[in-house]
Amino acid sequence: MMSHLSVIGHGASSGTQSAVEIAAAFDPGRLVQARRLAGLTKSAVAKEIGVSAVALGNWEAGTNLPRPDHVQKLCDALDVPIPFFAAGRPYARLSESDAHFRSLRRTPAHQRAKAIAFTEQVWELTYALEKRVQLPPVRLPGFSAGEVTPRVKSDEPAYAARMLRAEWNLGLGKIPRMVRLMEQHGIVVALAPFAGSATPTVDAFSTSRLPRPVVVMTPDRAQDVNRHRFTAAHELGHLIMHPDTAPGDPQIEKEADQFAAELLTPAESITPLLPNRLDLHALNRLSKEWGVSIESLIYRCHELGTVSEAAYRRAFQRLNQLRKVSLFNLESVDGYPGEIPALLPKAFEVAQANGLSLTALSQELSCKPARVRMLLGQSDRRPQLRLV
16 A cells, blocks of 8 residues: 655745644644654653643544644644644655564564654655755666566565666676665665664664655664665665565565675675685675675575584674674774765755755755754764863
8 A cells, every 4th residue: 555645835834934824724644743753652742732642632633723822832842843733745654564674573663653754754855855956766676656566576585686686787796885876776765863762673664655765774783884784785675575565574574684695695606705614704804895794694604505504503603702802893884985875965965056055945844954954864063062
């Protein structure tokens, strides 16, 4: 089932709209979105503004509208400007069933809701920028305007990876920049800075239910560039093979892992390079050469049948021991610019050079500038005041 995509208004929202005006043109969906972005329950928001949970539920359902004074209190409680609640802006509504989540069973419902709301805002930002800047066209097998028609069976992940390598002319060698490769083919990739503390169990998520596929990565994966690359490839596998989401299904997660392994380390290329015995130093050299983790290569040895089950298990035990004494240290994504999302930030730079300001973009999205910077992946550049 497709997400609800509403493209109603095209102009920037006025930053001077009053609570009285917004109360008369209140969009219940925006209240749901703002609450989810804040990671709050209906009861928590109702308590904060001094109304019942039933009253708040009626506002979200659209059966009643909040008074102007309640609109102002909602803005204060949810940290959004008054125009945020106005109807008429382009809006893509996603449900939790529209996205693939890793580690779904460990992810509470409110964290999934927050992640979905973030993805909706990423799309709104993309829509605003694409009106001004030509982004790379989407070149994803089987994808067309929010729908995917798989060209391979979902139980053929290795074949799907080989097919994609052929369509993208990747040959059989290393993929130097996984995230940039996806962006070059029109896929929107975002790094969600809120996820480290607010949604700690959300590993990554993706959706193909929007006009452009969106993949959202999280900071904990970015502390290990190889794991980060594998996660990106995993989500790419979902976009190609799994149009009908079944969040948390162990089988489709396994298929996405198999897709990522074949995409990053094609069996035809990697098999002759794998050591006959699980020498961690040899695997470490391969890890650096191919941009995959040592753990992934150990799995690959087992998957391709080059080592025994006992040797496979011993290798993991030994690697875990060595990690504890700071050997085979992990590398952060910070040293690899091609693995940090750049499509949206670069698009904003181009739009900015042609007259779009951050203030104007914030008003168009009815968000605070700090929120837009976060969506763009920009850190807060203000100097920090420290009190001693």
